[in-house]
Amino acid sequence: MKISGQVAIVTGGASGLGAATARRLAAEGASVGILDFDEARGAAMAKEIGGFAVKTDVGDEASVAAAVAAVKDALGAPRIAVSCAGIAGAARVVGREGKLSTELFEKTIRVNLMGTYFVMSHAAREMVAQEPLxxxxxxxxxxxxxxxxxxxxxxxxxYAASKGAIAAMCLPVAREMAKTGVRVMAIAPGLFNTPMMEGLPEETTAGIVANIPFPHRLGDPAEYGQLVCDILGNPYLNGTTIRLDAAVRLPQR
Structure with a gap:
């Protein structure tokens, strides 16, 4: 797909991987709708790239539906949807003194998995209603x-359950959408220099980087944005999950 002239939706577009993707898509000529829970940062990003921002709670389907409709009204119907919004809380199943993490599990699934599904569903409905390119x-x-x-x-x-489900649904959804001319892909990023990483102590970051084979560094969010554009430009990429990780494999802890 030629990016120039298309309307794109990017969730989590105010920071990290989403911001890098929004910037790259705008640079390639797309009109970008930023869906982010941080209203101020979303507005600042929209101003920077000449896009449109709407405060969105991806874990709330009504919020997603309203946001997609707002983007359509402001920029036009989307042909590109990139979901980057997510959370990464960590907790053991059974912690100290028998404390359970069911609440965190439910919240993570709601934001990461259900949020992705809500955005994909509402964006895809707009895509299939358009004439093919x-x-x-x-x-x-x-x-x-x-x-x-x-x-x-x-x-x-x-976190692994939410992200594993996103990878697992990629192929069946791609197969379902094939007859409509909508491709579905997933990217599985490794260790990237995002705000979550920036908040870690220097020695912790150094320990993380020590396990990355080559390039021997954290990933640059711009490299995620580059892969998004590579996927858009290659029509034969469909129904699979691409690891973007510099050959790293995470240890058990």
Whole structure:
């Protein structure tokens, strides 16, 4: 798909991987709708790239539906949807003194998995209603999994479950959407220099980087945005999850 002239939705577009993706899509000529819970940062990003921002709680389907409708009214119907919004809390199934983590598990599934599903569903409905492009495509959905999908560490059961489900639904949804000309892909990023990483102590970050083979560094969010554009530009990519991780494999803790 040619990016220039298309309308794109990016969740979590005010920071981290989402911000890098929004910037790259705008640079390629797309009109970008930013869906983010942080209203002020979303508005600042929209101003920076000439896009449109709407405060969105991805875990609330009504909020997602309203946000997609607002983007459509402001920019036009989307043909690109990239879900980057998510949370990454950690807790053991049974912690100290028998404390359970069911509340965290439910919240993580709600935001990461249900949020992705809500955005994909509402965006895809707008895509299939449009006329196909010359390539036959009507749209592309790109969801964000994580290498924790396969390499989940101790304490990551909720996060790994949410991201594993995103990877697992990629193929069946791509098969379902094939007849409409909508492609569905997922990216499983490794260890990236996002705000979550920036808050860690320097020695902790150094320990994390020590396990990354090559390039021997944290990933640059711009590299995630680059892969999004590579997926959009290659019409034969469909129904799979791509690891973007510099060959790292997470240890158990």
């Amino acid at each position: 010359e390539s036959g495509e009507r749209g592309v959905v790109i969801n964000t999994a994580s290498i924790a999908w396969q390499d989940g560490q101790i304490g990551q059961s909720a």
